[in-house]
Amino acid sequence: MRAMVYRGPYRLRVEEKDRPVIEHPNDAIVRVTRAAICGSDLHLYHGMMPDTRVGMTFGHEFIGVIDEVGPSVRNVKPGDRVMVPFNVYCGSCFFCARGLFSNCHNVNPNATAVGGIYGYSHTCGGYDGGQAEYVRVPFADVGPSPIPEWMDDDDAVLLTDALATGYFGAQLGDIVEGDVVVVFGAGPVGLYAAKSAWLMGAGRVIVIDHLDYRLEKAASFAHAETYNFAEYDDIVVQMKKITDHLGADVAIDAVGAEADGNFLQHVTAAKLKLQGGSPVALNWAIDSVRKGGTVSVLGAYGPMFSAVKFGDALNKGLTLRMNQCPVKRQWPRLFEHIRNGYLKPSDIVTHRIPLEHIAEAYHIFSAKLDGCIKPLIIPNAA
Amino acid sequence: MPYTPDKPKLAESSDELRARIPGWGADLDPKDRPSVPKERFDPNLNGAHWEFPDRQPEKWPRERSIEHKFLTPVFGTSCPPKGLSGMIRRYSYRRYSEGRAAHWLLLLAADRVDAVESTVGSFLSRHPDNPLTETGVLSEFSHHGLASRLRGRRVDRVHHPLDPIIVAAPWVLAGGVAYLTLRRVVGRRRS
Numbered sequence: 001m002r003a004m005v006y007r008g009p010y011r012l013r014v015e016e017k018d019r020p021v022i023e024h025p026n027d028a029i030v031r032v033t034r035a036a037i038c039g040s041d042l043h044l045y046h047g048m049m050p051d052t053r054v055g056m057t058f059g060h061e062f063i064g065v066i067d068e069v070g071p072s073v074r075n076v077k078p079g080d081r082v083m084v085p086f087n088v089y090c091g092s093c094f095f096c097a098r099g100l101f102s103n104c105h106n107v108n109p110n111a112t113a114v115g116g117i118y119g120y121s122h123t124c125g126g127y128d129g130g131q132a133e134y135v136r137v138p139f140a141d142v143g144p145s146p147i148p149e150w151m152d153d154d155d156a157v158l159l160t161d162a163l164a165t166g167y168f169g170a171q172l173g174d175i176v177e178g179d180v181v182v183v184f185g186a187g188p189v190g191l192y193a194a195k196s197a198w199l200m201g202a203g204r205v206i207v208i209d210h211l212d213y214r215l216e217k218a219a220s221f222a223h224a225e226t227y228n229f230a231e232y233d234d235i236v237v238q239m240k241k242i243t244d245h246l247g248a249d250v251a252i253d254a255v256g257a258e259a260d261g262n263f264l265q266h267v268t269a270a271k272l273k274l275q276g277g278s279p280v281a282l283n284w285a286i287d288s289v290r291k292g293g294t295v296s297v298l299g300a301y302g303p304m305f306s307a308v309k310f311g312d313a314l315n316k317g318l319t320l321r322m323n324q325c326p327v328k329r330q331w332p333r334l335f336e337h338i339r340n341g342y343l344k345p346s347d348i349v350t351h352r353i354p355l356e357h358i359a360e361a362y363h364i365f366s367a368k369l370d371g372c373i374k375p376l377i378i379p380n381a382a
Numbered sequence: 383m384p385y386t387p388d389k390p391k392l393a394e395s396s397d398e399l400r401a402r403i404p405g406w407g408a409d410l411d412p413k414d415r416p417s418v419p420k421e422r423f424d425p426n427l428n429g430a431h432w433e434f435p436d437r438q439p440e441k442w443p444r445e446r447s448i449e450h451k452f453l454t455p456v457f458g459t460s461c462p463p464k465g466l467s468g469m470i471r472r473y474s475y476r477r478y479s480e481g482r483a484a485h486w487l488l489l490l491a492a493d494r495v496d497a498v499e500s501t502v503g504s505f506l507s508r509h510p511d512n513p514l515t516e517t518g519v520l521s522e523f524s525h526h527g528l529a530s531r532l533r534g535r536r537v538d539r540v541h542h543p544l545d546p547i548i549v550a551a552p553w554v555l556a557g558g559v560a561y562l563t564l565r566r567v568v569g570r571r572r573s
Binding site for chain 1: 384392393403408416418422424428433436454456467480496512516518531536537549
């Protein structure tokens with residue numbers, strides 16, 4: 001089969017790879033019909049995530065058709081059109097039994113601090129991902145769900161991570177009616193978090209970024225008030241000014257490990273790999289939120305330490321909430337919101353690129369060329 | 383204003399927001415949200431028909447965190463450790479927990495060694511690495527590279543020049559070493 005293969009930092013190619021096989025009785029093999037590149041894939045692509053091996057296939061956002069199932073699979077069958085959450089999870093461990101699917105303890109031998117994620121290094125379990133024609137899906141009775149008849153493929157693939165994560169992040173903010181919510185990052189997850197904040201009754205939603213084209217999308221797609229931090233000497237002071245010096249009630253970090261805005265933080269983290277991530281957006285969130293407020297962290301960070309302003313968080317009495325999103329918990333409600341016309345996930349898709357050109361897709365997304373917000377990957381066998 | 387008890391007034395009322403924004407307030411009740419409460423015990427909800435899953439066969443000694451009691455019943459089988467990078471990885475997993483910086487620094491070092499080993503190996507195969515196509519840099523010409531980078535006040539312009547250096551440095555270094563080695567070998571033969 002054809003699959004994206006990592007060759008080292010900033011390098012990847014498409015090559016022939018063995019089709020995955022059933023390795024466990026509850027495995028399924030899925031023929032991928034749509035995949036996406038996630039902002040967090042760029043951390044792998046840039047060589048930031050420890051134990052990212054040459055030869056691995058990335059991709060944790062994908063949908064497809066069940067091609068083959070193991071002998072114990074009961075809930076899906078060959079031919080089913082399914083969406084697959086980015087979490088690999090067993091459904092029965094201590095954490096899964098409590099709904100914390102992203103923290104599953106039975107699928108990742110390489111680390112106890114993170115569950116399993118498709119195509120996301122050996123630190124997240126060593127599973128090949130869905131930027132390929134076929135992918136192995138463990139625990140087929142637990143993770144994959146049939147795609148509703150009425151849902152189109154572009155919307156479905158965005159439910160496997162980006163939309164669910166943005167929606168989850170707004171929930172982590174514990175938003176109540178009339179709250180002022182500031183979202184750092186106008187990438188896909190930030191856009192969905194901003195949109196979701198309104199569903200939870202926010203009274204004002206502010207989005208911060210440095211890319212004008214993404215801020216324009218935040219205004220049109222998420223009805224947000226926008227600020228380009230490059231235009232201000234100090235974005236934290238600006239946030240105080242526009243909130244009558246109180247600060248926002250809720251701040252959401254939807255940027256993560258490669259945040260810009262502080263050269264030293266960015267270079268030490270993203271280029272020199274001396275930090276788990278560049279916590280610029282997280283530090284701005286801590287400083288922009290009001291005392292007693294809540295900071296929700298959606299941006300992905302590596303397992304190493306990062307220079308976070310923890311003293312400010314303590315002194316302000318903040319609540320810091322974070323997790324990888326337990327995707328499937330969000331789906332029933334998100335299906336309702338999409339059906340009701342409150343959300344149209346695919347409105348943020350800017351590029352649809354054949355698998356064979358995935359190296360260009362990564363470069364375009366990474367360098368933010370051509371107005372790129374969300375690139376989808378179309379495998380040959382789709 | 384934080385200096386007085388009341389919260390600053392919002393520009394729009396809830397009714398105005400409901401009228402303007404599709405779905406405003408659809409999840410208004412904080413208790414009626416999919417991730418509330420954070421932990422909801424229900425082992426029968428998730429489709430699992432086992433208390434502990436069957437074990438996947440271990441086809442080679444699978445490296446694992448020493449914070450785990452045993453090898454997890456299911457695991458990824460992509461890219462088994464090999465070569466020098468594999469030795470470093472195995473050592474890191476065997477020796478250090480996830481709480482130790484040494485664990486992660488060794489794994490990052492192994493990643494760099496892996497990239498060099500694999501690139502060198504590719505030149506002995508039918509599919510040598512090609513940095514021009516593998517970096518996707520040709521899309522700079524087809525997808526408005528320069529215009530995209532110059533548009534607006536994007537702050538990442540300042541570190542963009544570092545990317546080609548990071549990509550090219552190992553190739554330049556390898557080329558230099560190869561050149562010096564070749565020159566020395568040729569020099570010895572002539573003398």
